Amino acid sequence: MPQPIDPLARLPEEWVEALAALGEPPYRAAQIFRWIHHRGVIDPEAMTNLPKALRLALHEAGLAPPLQLEREHRSADGARKLVARLNDGAAIETVLLPVSPSSAVTDADAAAVVDDDDEPKADGAHEATIRVTQCISTQVGCALGCVFCASGAAGLKRHLTAGEISAQVLLGRDLLEPNESLGNVVLMGMGEPLHNYDATARAIRLLTHPAGLGLSPRRITLSTVGLPDGLRRLGEDFGGQIGLAISLHSANNVTRSALMPVNRRHPVGELLEALRHYPAPPGRPITIEIALIRGQNDGLADARQLAKALRGLRVKINLIPMNPIDGSPFGPPASAQIRAFQDVLRDAGYLCFLRRRRGDDVAAACGQLVRRDVPG
Ligand code: SAH
Numbered sequence: 144m145p146q147p148i149d150p151l152a153r154l155p156e157e158w159v160e161a162l163a164a165l166g167e168p169p170y171r172a173a174q175i176f177r178w179i180h181h182r183g184v185i186d187p188e189a190m191t192n193l194p195k196a197l198r199l200a201l202h203e204a205g206l207a208p209p210l211q212l213e214r215e216h217r218s219a220d221g222a223r224k225l226v227a228r229l230n231d232g233a234a235i236e237t238v239l240l241p242v243s244p245s246s247a248v249t250d251a252d253a254a255a256v257v258d259d260d261d262e263p264k265a266d267g268a269h270e271a272t273i274r275v276t277q278c279i280s281t282q283v284g285c286a287l288g289c290v291f292c293a294s295g296a297a298g299l300k301r302h303l304t305a306g307e308i309s310a311q312v313l314l315g316r317d318l319l320e321p322n323e324s325l326g327n328v329v330l331m332g333m334g335e336p337l338h339n340y341d342a343t344a345r346a347i348r349l350l351t352h353p354a355g356l357g358l359s360p361r362r363i364t365l366s367t368v369g370l371p372d373g374l375r376r377l378g379e380d381f382g383g384q385i386g387l388a389i390s391l392h393s394a395n396n397v398t399r400s401a402l403m404p405v406n407r408r409h410p411v412g413e414l415l416e417a418l419r420h421y422p423a424p425p426g427r428p429i430t431i432e433i434a435l436i437r438g439q440n441d442g443l444a445d446a447r448q449l450a451k452a453l454r455g456l457r458v459k460i461n462l463i464p465m466n467p468i469d470g471s472p473f474g475p476p477a478s479a480q481i482r483a484f485q486d487v488l489r490d491a492g493y494l495c496f497l498r499r500r501r502g503d504d505v506a507a508a509c510g511q512l513v514r515r516d517v518p519g
Pocket of ligand 1: 289291293330331332333334335336367389390432463464465466467468510511
């Protein structure tokens with residue numbers, strides 16, 4: 144027998160089937176899906192237009208909130224790190240990054256990895272609305288062990304379910320200020336999304352379903368070390384509509400393998416080949432992420448090798464001076480070095496941005512997401 148689908152992660156058509164087994168009419172499916180994924184109400188008891196017996200049945204089927212907000216840390220720069228407790232006691236983090244209109248245009252920081260687009264604004268939003276990019280997690284911990292990243296330091300604890308992934312966005316939306324609206328969602332928090340492909344893909348379907356939050360796939364960017372099989376599936380399943388950010392960090396196999404053990408299994412050439420086949424729409428370049436680490440990957444020869452390796456791909460390059468993490472000897476290069484690195488790539492004709500650090504005073508910046516403040 145196939146595993147029954149977690150009620151929280153059911154799509155409307157799957158609700159129709161599940162409800163038929165309970166003798167309920169199909170129109171209830173849309174009602175329940177809407178409660179959960181449009182209104183953000185997960186406790187069946189609060190679904191007031193459902194009959195009492197059905198609410199009870201949903202409760203017994205295990206429909207319940209999968210996480211609770213435990214803490215909200217506010218950074219001086221406006222980033223808010225949310226620590227959420229899962230039902231098994233594990234904790235994850237998700238970050239809200241308000242994007243000021245000017246920074247979205249002039250800067251390509253973490254909050255603006257998704258390019259400006261011409262999507263209509265959400266429900267009645269007006270000019271003064273501040274767009275918020277939400278960064279969400281896909282795993283508790285991470286199996287990949289990149290040497291500069293805190294999320295993988297203790298290894299993978301477990302995958303998140305599709306319900307747990309999408310519920311982070313419902314939680315984040317509840318915490319928006321009246322003048323804020325959800326702009327983009329980036330899968331750039333803890334974990335490697337393509338290592339948890341099935342749950343991640345289902346979460347994307349939930350978030351983009353028109354009867355739910357209805358997020359445009361173009362507003363979603365998935366950040367990955369670039370597992371080739373996962374890239375292929377993502378391209379096929381979503382027709383290239385999901386934005387890609389690739390944690391390349393170096394185009395040199397020796398350097399990349401030293402920083403990212405996964406490169407020994409899937410070297411640079413295999414990754415770039417997978418990118419050539421990703422069906423990204425013409426107006427949507429793939430973002431190449433380079434965390435610049437002093438003395439490791441920040442030389443001008445590294446920049447030139449990168450420029451050469453990326454030739455022919457439609458990309459834009461984001462340089463992220465490495466955020467310091469506890470217990471790591473690595474750190475960011477001096478700013479003159481960063482500028483020189485950027486100049487090489489710009490002179491070679493690439494769009495290349497320097498990403499501002501956000502939220503690092505509350506350990507919410509890239510690579511800093513772990514439970515520094517709560518016992519495991
Ligand atoms: N596993 C995915 C998503 C999580 S990390 C991935 O690797 O892409 C999001 C981005 O932050 C990645 O580009 C990652 O390499 C980068 N990052 C990790 N640690 C960092 C650090 N200490 N400083 C700067 N960027 C870091």
